[in-house]
Amino acid sequence: MKDVVRIRGLHGGYQPDLPILKGVDLVVGQGEFVVLLGPNGAGKSTLVKTIAGLVPVHEGAIKLYGEEISRLPAHLRLRHRLAFVPQTENIFAQMSIRENLQLAAQILPKAERAERMAAMMETFPDLARRPATRAGSLSGGQRQMLAVARAMIVDPQVLILDEPSAGLSPLMVADVFDRLRAINQTGITILLVEQNVRAGLGIASRGVILVEGRVAHDAPSAILANDPVVADLYLGGHAAAPAREGAL
Numbered sequence: 273m274k275d276v277v278r279i280r281g282l283h284g285g286y287q288p289d290l291p292i293l294k295g296v297d298l299v300v301g302q303g304e305f306v307v308l309l310g311p312n313g314a315g316k317s318t319l320v321k322t323i324a325g326l327v328p329v330h331e332g333a334i335k336l337y338g339e340e341i342s343r344l345p346a347h348l349r350l351r352h353r354l355a356f357v358p359q360t361e362n363i364f365a366q367m368s369i370r371e372n373l374q375l376a377a378q379i380l381p382k383a384e385r386a387e388r389m390a391a392m393m394e395t396f397p398d399l400a401r402r403p404a405t406r407a408g409s410l411s412g413g414q415r416q417m418l419a420v421a422r423a424m425i426v427d428p429q430v431l432i433l434d435e436p437s438a439g440l441s442p443l444m445v446a447d448v449f450d451r452l453r454a455i456n457q458t459g460i461t462i463l464l465v466e467q468n469v470r471a472g473l474g475i476a477s478r479g480v481i482l483v484e485g486r487v488a489h490d491a492p493s494a495i496l497a498n499d500p501v502v503a504d505l506y507l508g509g510h511a512a513a514p515a516r517e518g519a520l
């Protein structure tokens with residue numbers, strides 16, 4: 273599998289003398305769906321913001337398709353290759369759905385805008401049904417869909433999302449996750465930060481658990497979900513019981 277993101281010995285944080293990431297190693301392959309888990313304050317948001325270019329790197333490397341990007345400004349990383357949906361709501365409440373998308377499309381060459389707008393309307397049919405609706409009047413789930421659509425307008429190869437489920441009802445989370453699954457099935461690589469361990473392992477094929485600024489566990493979701501150590505630490509001790517030999 274081709275590497276999309278390759279992070280080696282990454283140290284970083286908001287201030288030079290206060291590292292939050294303390295030697296992160298992580299490789300994400302083409303088409304993977306990886307969930308980033310871990311306790312509060314572990315550095316999950318900081319890691320994805322660092323990949324997106326919003327938090328400085330102190331030491332180490334971040335490669336995107338083999339190219340070192342850790343010193344590139346955010347707008348050069350985000351264009352075309354990497355889309356980032358931050359935790360803070362990334363829409364303009366007073367504007368319509370269409371206007372929100374049109375504004376996001378400004379980053380593209382004029383000739384590409386109409387085609388990408390049409391592609392987003394196809395990917396997000398709920399938004400396409402009412403393009404004139406004010407974004408602020410949408411449900412939390414729909415607003416999150418719009419934030420994802422805005423990020424995806426650049427036709428990215430990698431989509432990184434910082435807790436898109438925050439503040440959503442379980443039904444809305446299921447809707448957003450369904451959409452993410454469909455996006456991943458088109459070949460787009462996804463790195464998702466998620467608080468809810470079970471939900472995260474339920475949607476992603478691989479889980480990476482960050483603890484105190486380092487990767488503590490990195491394994492297929494099915495293995496993490498059934499690992500008694502992980503269960504004790506992060507799932508309240510509720511791993512599926514190991515299969516016993518001879519059990520019916």
Ligand SMILES: Nc1ncnc2c1ncn2[C@@H]1O[C@H](COP(=O)(O)OP(=O)(O)OP(=O)(O)O)[C@@H](O)[C@H]1O
Binds near residue numbers: 319
């Ligand atoms: N803008 C900021 N300036 C300075 N420190 C920050 C900033 N944002 C976060 N931090 C600190 O960085 C550390 C890691 O925070 P981060 O938000 O990355 O963790 P997290 O794993 O995403 O946690 P949570 O699940 O609670 O969102 C925390 O100690 C936090 O206080």
